[in-house]
Structure formats: C-alpha cells, structure tokens
Amino acid sequence: MSRTPLIAGNWKMFKTGPEAVAEATRLVELASGVANTDIMIAPTLLSLPLVSGAVAGSNVKLGVQNLFYENEGAYTGEVSAGMAKAAGAEYAIIGHSERRQYFGETDDAVCKKVKASIDGGIIPILCIGETEAQRDEEKTFSVLDKQITNGLNSFCSRDLDPLVLAYEPVWAIGTGKTATPEQVAEIHEYIRSLINRLFGNELAMSIRILYGGSVKPDNVSELMSLGDVDGALVGGASLDADAFIQIIRYDR
Numbered sequence: 001m002s003r004t005p006l007i008a009g010n011w012k013m014f015k016t017g018p019e020a021v022a023e024a025t026r027l028v029e030l031a032s033g034v035a036n037t038d039i040m041i042a043p044t045l046l047s048l049p050l051v052s053g054a055v056a057g058s059n060v061k062l063g064v065q066n067l068f069y070e071n072e073g074a075y076t077g078e079v080s081a082g083m084a085k086a087a088g089a090e091y092a093i094i095g096h097s098e099r100r101q102y103f104g105e106t107d108d109a110v111c112k113k114v115k116a117s118i119d120g121g122i123i124p125i126l127c128i129g130e131t132e133a134q135r136d137e138e139k140t141f142s143v144l145d146k147q148i149t150n151g152l153n154s155f156c157s158r159d160l161d162p163l164v165l166a167y168e169p170v171w172a173i174g175t176g177k178t179a180t181p182e183q184v185a186e187i188h189e190y191i192r193s194l195i196n197r198l199f200g201n202e203l204a205m206s207i208r209i210l211y212g213g214s215v216k217p218d219n220v221s222e223l224m225s226l227g228d229v230d231g232a233l234v235g236g237a238s239l240d241a242d243a244f245i246q247i248i249r250y251d252r
C-alpha cells in the first residue's frame with residue numbers, strides 16, 4: 001500500500017503574525033510544484049487566520065499545535081477542533097512532548113483530543129516518544145505501548161482512519177541529536193506491528209508514521225528511505241522556508 005508522505009512543520013511559539021505570513025508566503029512559492037507529498041505548517045493560534053489567507057488555494061495546509069477536547073465552554077485559554085477548523089486548520093498536533101512536559105498533558109487528555117479532532121474533521125498527528133532516561137533504562141517499547149494504548153483507548157480501527165502518528169524521541173527534539181536510521185527503523189516497525197495487533201492489518205498498513213527529532217535537509221533523505229517512515233514532523237528547520245523546502249523535496 002502506498003502512503004502519501006507528510007512533511008509537517010511545527011512552528012511552536014515563534015513568529016509574529018506578519019512574520020508568519022511572510023514565511024508562509026515564501027513557502028507557498030517554493031512548494032508550488034511539489035506533488036505527491038502532503039505539506040503542513042502549524043503556526044501559533046494568533047497567526048493561524050492570517051496564514052490561512054497566505055496559503056489559500058495552495059498545497060501548503062495548516063495545522064494547530066494543540067486543541068481542547070470540548071466543543072465550547074468555560075475553558076479559559078483553549079480552542080476547540082471546530083474553532084481550529086473554522087480558522088483554516090486541517091491538522092492538529094496532539095500530545096507533543098513539550099505539552100506533556102510543560103503543560104501536564106496526560107494520555108487520557110491526549111485520547112480525548114484525538115477523538116475531538118477526528119469528530120471535528122481534523123487530522124490528528126499523535127506524538128509519542130521516550131525520554132533519554134527511559135531509553136537508557138530500556139523502557140522505550142513499554143513507554144510507546146502505554147502512550148499508544150492509552151492515547152487511543154476508546155477507538156476502533158474505523159474511527160482511526162485519519163490518524164497520523166509521529167515518533168519523536170524526546171532526546172532528539174531541538175537537540176541536534178537525530179536518532180540513527182537503525183533506531184528509527186526498529187521503532188517504526190515496532191509501532192506498525194503494535195497498530196496491527198491493536199487495530200488490525202488494514203489500519204497498520206495505511207497509517208502514516210512520521211519521524212520527528214532534529215530532522216534537517218542533510219539527514220531527511222536517509223530517514224525517508226526507511227520503509228516504515230512516512231514523513232517528518234519538523235520543528236526548528238521548518239521555521240525557514242528555504243530549509244523546509246529542502247526537507248519537503250527530500251527525494252529530488
């Protein structure tokens with residue numbers, strides 16, 4: 001089964017509205033000839049409606065970096081899937097390690113957010129990954145088991161059709177340390193086999209599993225050549241359209 005690669009940029013808490021529009025406009029120009037690769041950027045929520053205008057009609061799609069699982073209500077500081085969609089988002093990054101680490105996001109909240117995304121017509125990108133200490137203690141597989149089993153616990157495989165997974169070893173995020181191709185291949189194969197066990201072969205074969213963690217123009221081709229790697233979730237290198245387009249064009 002062929003899975004369309006997805007190259008997703010997480011802009012985190014960078015760029016004002018005008019800066020985000022300028023970078024997105026440049027990316028739209030650079031990416032205009034790209035076919036057979038899905039492209040997404042996730043600017044800050046404040047920039048989202050502005051960037052939505054800049055990417056309208058292009059092959060650059062938008063995402064949010066988080067959303068809340070209720071539709072509306074007294075939840076200060078939060079936005080719902082419906083609100084994100086109305087502002088132009090087609091994807092949502094869910095359970096990023098920075099949200100787990102700094103904002104106390106639990107697998108239970110992650111699960112509700114994945115469900116809210118799917119119900120709201122937004123493609124969730126569920127982030128999973130072990131810390132350096134957990135890898136050193138040989139807990140990588142059990143951590144991933146728990147994050148996937150608990151993060152998807154109320155789903156059947158049909159519900160999960162739109163789901164994207166992103167394996168992001170926490171020790172490789174923003175550190176310049178990329179996991180080796182052997183490590184990435186081993187984990188991605190493991191994740192796909194776990195999805196097979198939990199939800200069946202059809203979903204396991206169709207689900208896109210991205211790698212994230214210091215992906216750069218000079219390491220993307222090798223990572224993307226691995227059979228179970230279906231794209232990249234990119235932080236730092238997505239902030240500059242000239243670097244990001246080299247990642248998007250990894251096979252050219």
Ligand code: PEP
Nearest residue numbers: 173174212213214235236
């Ligand atoms: C990320 O934020 O998901 C990420 C992978 O960041 P970086 O590419 O900077 O390591």
